Amino acid sequence: MEFSFKKKNVTKLYLEYTVLFLFLALCIFGTYLVTGHSIIWSKDALNQHLPLLAQYRQAVVNFLHHPGKLNFWSWQFGLGSDTFQVFSYYNIGDIFSYLALLFPAREITRAYQFISIIRMYCVGLSFVYFAQHFKFKNTTILAGTTAYLVNSFLLYACVAQPFFTTPFILFPLIVVQIERILQGGSVWPLTGAFTWMLISNYYLAFILGIGSLIYLILRVTTKYLRVLNYLQVFIKLAFATITSLLLSAIMWIPELIAVSHSTRLGAQFANGLKVYPLYYYLFLPKQLINGDQWSFMFWSALGIVSIGFIALVYVYIHAKKYPLITISLSLALIMLLIPAVGAAFNGMMAASNRWTLLIYLPLAMAICLLVENATSLSHHSLKIISSATGIYVVVLLVTFLFESENDIIIPLLFLITSLLLLWLINFHRLSYPQLWLFGIIVLNAGFNAIYASFPFNGDFSTKMLNRGQYQQMMAMRYGGLDKGLTRTPTYRVSTISQNQIIDVPTIDNDLTSGLHNIDSYYSLQNQYLGDFSTSLQNNQYQANVPLRQVDDRTVLNNFLDVKYLFVQSDGENATKIPAGYFLDQSSTPIINYDSGQPSNIKDKKDFIPTQTNRYKSNNAFPLIYWQDSYIRQKRYHKLSPTERERALASGVVVNRENVTKGMKAANLNNHVYKLKSNLISNRLNKVNPQNLKYTDSEEKYRIELPQLTNSTFRRKLRGSELHIEFSQIKFTPFSMKEQLKYEQKHLQQMATNPGSSVNYKYNQYRYWRYHVLNGSPDISFKINVGSRFGTATINQPKQSTLSFFKQVKNSTLNIGYYAGGLPDHLSFQPTKLGTYQLKYQVVAEKLDDHYQNQVANIKKHGLQNIKFGRNQIQGTISTSRKGILTSSIPYSSGWRATVNGKAVKTVRTNQAFLGIPLSAGTHQIKFTYQLPGFRPGLIVSIAGLIWTLVAALISLIMFNRKK
CATH class of the missing domain: 2.60.40 (Immunoglobulin-like)
Incomplete structure (x- = not known):
């Protein structure tokens, strides 16, 4: 496998690739269009990528009209944020974002979708450029390009996380330019590739940088170990690295500062995983050729065309001939088995195997080598390939029988068909053998792409917005009730937790209405907002979403200057309105006669309408205000979360206490009342929450509040918000053996009819299979507390939730504001069998005249x-x-x-x-x-530009002298 930098006539190759891409693009994107969908995902694309592209396009237009006037702060990103912190991750270094300037603002959805397609075209283009440096036939290169372009990672990323397609473009370019240097060529192309890498996205640059270093080490040890001019290569690599770092300093210096002051800092390494769950290892073999699947299992997507397995066997048969590919793929397999590797590539955070984007290049090259050498395969090699394929088929069938998912059937058929084709080629039964192999690869890739986006394949296509839906959703973000409101940053708005006005799973950011919503969802968030949320035990806190709706807590909404709340009347928590918010306006009522209506309606006026309601409060704090009372930090940290929240109206805590000299200490007698509580099971047992052994999923619990049975005491606490403050939450799941024992015991208890019999052997397998498929025993759980307002939930996510994982050790639940008397009991329900060690205090936060x-x-x-x-x-x-x-x-x-x-x-x-x-x-x-x-970065980049120009001039002079 030799790189060659000899000039070739490749015009025909690129024209053939363009025709091929048109077909593959039709398969990848066309299905969405045929079914009436757009290629705009209803999660990250809706929340981040599309509206940010629109915002950034406008920012660039403004800059072009007013050069030098940079806007570094925006009030549109949650409470307000550094625009660079947001745009640098998604837009600034993404060269494809600038294609949006070719479209008018009203056509931004078309621009976004057009750019997504262009990105994918460039992915294939990059591989064609890479593969043309080998002695491959055009058919071979196009076969490898098809495999590189159509895989599970990209089929997902191109519509869900578009900028993740960029490293697929960059990595082949970087590899070619490293090889150029190893062969004594020019340093400038690698300098350009490194600069693009560093500017594009710091996270992806980190992955690509490690991948490039691994490639360099493996290539040197397998090819150039004894022939390399190490000094010359070191100087060139150092020049490329240093120059690119200097040129891109204006990006990475502010980015480094932003990351070091973000909520990402201090995340638990690998989400606490030492090994992956059992299901991960069981289904990893299936992932290799399951090209239409979306269950990435810690982002271990893989999912290439089926002939990829045969190609792997082929290169390992000839391992001495292809050491770089075999070593790199063996190393990748080992890395895939260890969560710590995924975490290291993910910036020492969650065990996210997004780094697998690097292994598609050697996988595609293995397919190229198989296709190129298909006609010269020996009978011996084919027998080994057939035996390996037979074993792999058995593994896949066992997986199918265990999992009972039919998504592997078609890839399996393509695998067997590919093997039969190789045998027919070996027996000289096919004319144009490479064309046949190319055809089966294209057909396989096309089917994977279509199947991935077809409605009957489950749910991914249904998560794409319908055509024209984005504009409608943005126009009706608040049910039309935002009309007439001023767009000044002097006040903010919010919604109610889990109450969706727009019919999508989650919508956080508001970048289109012009109002200032406190909710925000970005990869980089202000570290101090995370500290604030954690300090007050905001139950909704996540690293990517520091506030959300602050669990509908009254004082927090007031403190954050939330003047208006928008609520969907038929949504969750629709009645959980914070204190002081009154109905200000409602949308036109719509009656759904088939859902949400009482069963005994006798008059049309009794039908319950569905509408969006706007609530207003006159208690919103000013955006900026003066306070003359202070709270010492020591005193503040001794307060409970509710007392800390309530203290926000009493005084101010500052990080430099010397500035409070001469100020008075705040009066913290703020009417927060601790309530006695008992945890009672429906077996009428009093339960110790510090040792709650939950062994029966049918057992129910109640938190009883005995003081509130006293009418005088209840009157005293009228107009209070009820919180449950969990100072300790610890869950220990049962072992698999214990879990199965308790579930079997439950079945036995339920068999109360005469003659009932329990099939223990069958249920043993059934329950064991369920737990394996769901990754249990694991640390995830939920604790649900029910009231007349709905269900408040503490959620410990699974470790596989990656970016949204958090270790829940404490939390505060807002049950709701009671204008009248507080309830004397609440329902309480854990969701997972195991032992819970809970310490909690029920408190009433009285929001009276004093407040x-x-x-x-x-x-x-x-x-x-x-x-x-x-x-x-x-x-x-x-x-x-x-x-x-x-x-x-x-x-x-x-x-x-x-x-x-x-x-x-x-x-x-x-x-x-x-x-x-x-x-x-x-x-x-x-x-x-x-x-x-920004200024240090700008200075360094200007110095880098001068350094580059001087070096380029010297390089040009030396080149002319050689000529």
Whole structure:
């Protein structure tokens, strides 16, 4: 396998590839269009990729109209965020994003879908460029290109995570340019590839960088170990690396700062996994050729055309001839078995095997080698291939019998057909043998692509938006009730937890209405917001989504300046409205006669309509306001989560306590009442929550609140929000043996009819199979607490949830606000058998006149005459004594402040927000934002550009002298 840099006439090859791509694109994307869908996924594409593309397109247009005027801060990203932090991950370095400039703003959905297709075309183009450096026939190259282009990873990524297609373009280019240097060629192409890699996306650059290093080491040890000019190669590689780092510094320096101050920091390594669940190892062989599947199992997608297995056997038969491919794929297999590897490639976080994008290149090359040498296969080689295939088929059939999923049947048929073709070629029964192999590969790839997107294949196509749906959804994001509201950042909006107005699984970000929703879902989030959420035990906190709807807690909504709530009347938690929010407006009612109606309706007026409701509160804190009372950090940390939340209206916590000298300590007598509680089973047993051994899935529980049976005490707590504060949550799942024992015991207890019999042997297998397929025993569980408002849930995700995994050790559940009397009991239900060690306290947070007076005082001291400019906010305020000007603007080291024109050091208030100390008097306040690391990055990049130009000039002079 020899690289050659001799010039070839490849025009015909690229034309043939273009024709091939048109067919494959029809299979990949055409099915969605035939079934009335778009190629816009209803999760990340809806929440992030498409609206961010629209936002970034507009930002570029604005910059082109007003050069030099960069907007580093946006109020559209949740509470407000650094635009670079968001755009650098998704758009800035993505060259394909700039194709959106060719489309008018109203055609952004067409632009997004067009770009998705162009990306895929470039993936195949990159492999063709790579493969043309070998002595392959055009048919061979196109066969490998088909395998490289159509695989499970890309079939998913091209519509769900489009920028994950970029490394498929970059990796072949980088490999070619490394090889060029090893053969004594120019350093400039590798410098360009490295620069593109570093600019495109820091996360993908990290994966590609490690992959490039592995390739370099393996290539040198297998090919150039004794013939390499090490000094020359080292100098060239060092030049390419250093130059690309200098040129891209304007991207990676601010990115590095953003990552180091994000919620990603401190994630549990590999989500705590030492080994993968049993099902992972059982189904990994199936993953290799199951090209139409979406169960990635820790992103171990694989899923190539079926002949890929035969190609692997072929290259291992000739391992001495192809050491680079065999060693790299053997190494990849070992890496796939160890969660720590996935975590290392994933920035020391979850065990995500996205790094597998690197192994499609050697897999596709193995297919090229098989196709190229199909006519010269010996009988001996074919017998080995047939035996290996027979064993593999048995493994797949056993997998099929165990899992009972028919998604492997068609790949299996293509595998057997490919083997038969090889035998027919060996017996000289086929003319144009390579064309036959190419045909079966294209047919296999096309079928995989169609099957992956066809409606009967389960659910992926149903997760794509219908054509034209995106525009309708964005126009009706709040049921039309946002019309008439001002679009100023001086107030924010939210929804109710699990209450979906738009009919999609989840919609977090709002980048289209112009309103400022507190919910945000991005890969990089402000670390301090995560600290704030964790401090208050926000049950909805996730690293990617730090706030969501803050579990509908009244004080948190008020503190975050949420003036309006939008609620769907037939959705979950529709009645769980925080205190002080009153019905302000409703959409036109629609009556669904077939669902959600009482069974005994006698009059048409009794039908319950469905509508979107807008609730308003007059208790929203100002965006920026003055407080004269402070809370010492030691005292703050001794408070319970509800007391901390309630204290937000009493005073301010600052990270530099020296600035509070001369201020008064806050009065924290805030009417948060602890309630006695008992946990009672439906067997009428009093249960110790610190040792709850849950052995029967039919056992039900209640949290009884005995004090609330007293009418006087209930009246005292009228107008309270009820919380359950879990200071300890520990779950120990039963072993598989224990699990099966308790489930069999339950069946025996249920067999109460005379003559009933339990088939223990059958049920033993049935339950064991269920647990294996579901990865149990595992640490996941749910705890559901029910009330008249619905069900509040603590959710410990599975370790396979990757980016959304969190270790739940404590949490606070908001049961809801009760204007009248609190309930005397709540339902309580764990979902997984095992032992629970729980410590919790039920508390009532009374939101009475005392709270209303505190809010009124805060509103009275809000910053006046607020004006928002590019990267700045300014206003005026008069204060009678020393205090802190605090806010709900996320804190960043990029904020600068002046008071009456004089610079003042900012402080971090209430864990996460921007503030400054303020003396008595009338003040003109101005906050300005500068991207942290932008200036150093710009200086380094300018130096890198000068260095590159000088080096290019020297290189040109030397080249001319040689000529």
